[in-house]
Amino acid sequence: MTESWRHLPAPARPIAAAATAAVDAVRAGDAAELDDATDRLAGLDPAQTGLILGTVVRLLLEDGHPDGLTADDVRAALASCVRSWPAADPQVVLWLLAGALGVLDEDGAPAPKPDALARQSAVLIADLLSGRPAAPWLTAALAEIERTQLND
Template sequence: MTGTWRHLPAAAREIAVAASDAVAAAQARDAGAYEPAVDRLTGVDRAGLVLGGVVRLLLEETHPDGLDGDDVRQVLERCVRDVAAWRPDVDPHVLLVLLASALGVYDPGDDDTPPDPAAIARHAPLLVADLLAASGRPVSGYLTTAFAEVARTELHD
């Protein structure tokens, strides 16, 4: 286990370890390692919330002047194109929901059923790995910040 996660409660530690493993597998395009990591993410409550926070942080860092529709489309297209070679089951709609949710603009409306937690767990590490390539930094710092934001939000709610 990574020593940096020892201070976290057990559930948060499981998210951190599984997310780190899934992102590393996505970066390496290692389907054999990816599957068990996302299976662990699927079984942990609030993993999507934390990974959504990581996506938001990465989007803010890689687009400091903000994002417009073209930026979102470019991120989506790049991620799908890069991932499809080793994950032909990638669903662009799930990635778009992840992007829109991280930006706080997702509204499922009457005609759209939100992706289930398993679909989110299977796609969020792919998007994080893609965005990390642009940042050049490890996922651990983003996870730490995302956990702090979740804790701060829960404290004030």
């Protein structure tokens, strides 16, 4: 079933569609579909894509740890993702976790390439979703981004 994203702002629709397709491809083990979806994600505005997917990751982490997130929780999230998904790249997944939590050292190593970020975001989100649908989390992320932008 293809999700309708008409309720989202126009710039967010292709990101939501490609992210959902990528997560579904990870879950199905469909390498060709994952390649297609991550190519689409990587071709979109990296700032918008990173903000949306990073917010999804942060919301999922917060949901799984309502009493607060510890370094051990982050390590466990990384280990779960790498153990569960053969396509997981530990260094990129760690970079994504750090970015989602706002603890990236901007002066450190350069960011991974957009295609690696897109693929590993899908892998990480698939793991954090634990079988739940992606659509509500994408919608919640966009609502939070909108709220934040309106209040700034």
